[in-house]
Amino acid sequence: MRIQRILATTAALSCLATLAACEEGGRTSPPGGATATPSASAAPAEGPLAEAQRHMRQFTSCDDLSAKADDPRMPRGDFPKAGQWSVAELGVCSDKAEKGDIVIAVPKDMKAFQEGYKQYVMDRIKGGDGGYGHESRVLIGKGFVAFPTATKSALKLVRSDLRVLVCNPGGRVPEGYKREKPLVEGCGLTDFVSAEDGSGSPNFEMPQDPAGDGSKLGQPKNGSLGLPRAGSIAELRKLVGNSLDCEKNFSTDPEAVAIESIDYQPVVKGNALDWGVTGRALCGQPAGERRAHDLSWLDTVGDMKKLQTKAKAAQQADLKDDGKLKATGSLLLVGENIAVETNDPSSRFGLYQLQFLYLNCTPGFSAPSGYRLEKSQVEGCVLTNYEPDHPLR
Incomplete structure (x- = not known):
């Protein structure tokens, strides 16, 4: 039963954390019609969405930008819509190289957005999803927020100034990664991308057992088999x-x-x-x-x-x-x-x-x-x- 609960929680996490559209029962389906290409007139040539696209394209592909609410790549379900969490504009582009999409939100007030996301995470945790937000795909930029559906897209974007917003109190940033303060207390910003399947950022704190169980040849239980030395x-x-x-x-x-x-x-x-x-x-x-x-x-x-x-x-x-x-x-x-x-x-x-x-x-x-x-x-x-x-x- 515990395994079933974990699987159910994992499926629910993907509704927002990976931004796939959710079906009844917490199952996820890929963004509907992801292969569809919006018309050129749907792509804003100027403005915050276009600026965000230009910035992200320095690090990953963000093609076929659209601001149409009925674009099939737009997520459904709990994803914030225009007017929620201070979001003024929404757009979506495709990272075809990584077979994923990137939703872009432009908040009027970035602090209000972060407060909205934090409250959402807290509500999910209170509702029984204790691990919600550990695999966050909410990437905070300057004036915009990116939500990549593909882990590899997120890995490329955190090499820029975008940072993952983590608001689950149990979320830890492993050694070797940035720990920055967001605009809201109780959350953190990091360049560590967590993924349940291990495809995210490497965790340098993963336990290793250099001595093994003592049964492997060439591996002493204690000390060393000897290393060379020289006086000069x-x-x-x-x-x-x-x-x-x-x-x-x-x-x-x-x-x-x-x-x-x-x-x-x-x-x-x-x-x-x-x-x-x-x-x-x-x-x-x-x-x-x-x-x-x-x-x-x-x-x-x-x-x-x-x-x-x-x-x-x-x-x-x-x-x-x-x-x-x-x-x-x-x-x-x-x-x-x-x-x-x-x-x-x-x-x-x-x-x-x-x-x-x-x-x-x-x-x-x-x-x-x-x-x-x-x-x-x-x-x-x-x-x-x-x-x-x-x-x-």
């Missing part, structure tokens, strides 16, 4: 000599170390001391007659926790865009008091043989039996020699 950059250079291009092409000159290219991007950016790094060198060939190639960075580390904390934040920022790391960005492989940054899988293969481990902060990551998976010095990350895209052979 010179020792580190010698240690990794067979894995990286450090014998002929090597420099500790700060200007050379600061070199990066579109194909080779380091993990450590800016002042290395801020990352807990005490010494730094560049291996590989900087740009000259040829483009830069085979670039990797060597680090001696005075504060490993600081390095891993900063690297985690950088990795989270990269993952927020599309849930994937940039292919040209380096991965951070760490030892006890040393680290290497490289984006070359074959180089990392050699480094894993030297017992370096990769700092992985991807939510829910786990490794198959036979791979190392150990605790890092920061919560939410693990150290491993398993890369799903480049498994060891």
Whole structure:
């Protein structure tokens, strides 16, 4: 029975949170006739709706704008209509790339709109929908509100200045996301897009079990199987000599170390001391007659926790865009008091043989039996020699 209640609540949530039209019994149906295209005369050329469209089209498609009340893409049911929650104008456009629509509301008074939405959420909670609003698709912009029906549309829009309005008191913003104040008390604005099916923003606080149950090979119940160390950059250079291009092409000159290219991007950016790094060198060939190639960075580390904390934040920022790391960005492989940054899988293969481990902060990551998976010095990350895209052979 509890499962049935949860399913019923989830279906009801989608009435407003996803803006699909609701049928009797809380079932949802897609916006009627979503493939229909409104006439060109229905699209306002100027005014707040057109301004909102132009703004959103910098981040996602918002085509076939219409302000017609009978447009089949307009939601039915509980969605606020003109005159409710201070809404003066309503429009709708299509994000065909993501197979969804975006409803646009222009309130006369943004605070009044937010108060109306908050009251609606409170009423739904009092009515028994305790989780209502957790998967909010109410995105607050400057002078307008967007209601994307597709999660991917919402993910693109929060990369702009639009923020999700969350008014359920139980709603939490995970680590790594913005927490901003709206115009009404008891709510919050965030760039975290929650989705029940896991297709929203990655949650960097999802629990991970780096030790497993102790039954997987290569995964100690406590401590580590051992990490490499070196007393200096010179020792580190010698240690990794067979894995990286450090014998002929090597420099500790700060200007050379600061070199990066579109194909080779380091993990450590800016002042290395801020990352807990005490010494730094560049291996590989900087740009000259040829483009830069085979670039990797060597680090001696005075504060490993600081390095891993900063690297985690950088990795989270990269993952927020599309849930994937940039292919040209380096991965951070760490030892006890040393680290290497490289984006070359074959180089990392050699480094894993030297017992370096990769700092992985991807939510829910786990490794198959036979791979190392150990605790890092920061919560939410693990150290491993398993890369799903480049498994060891």
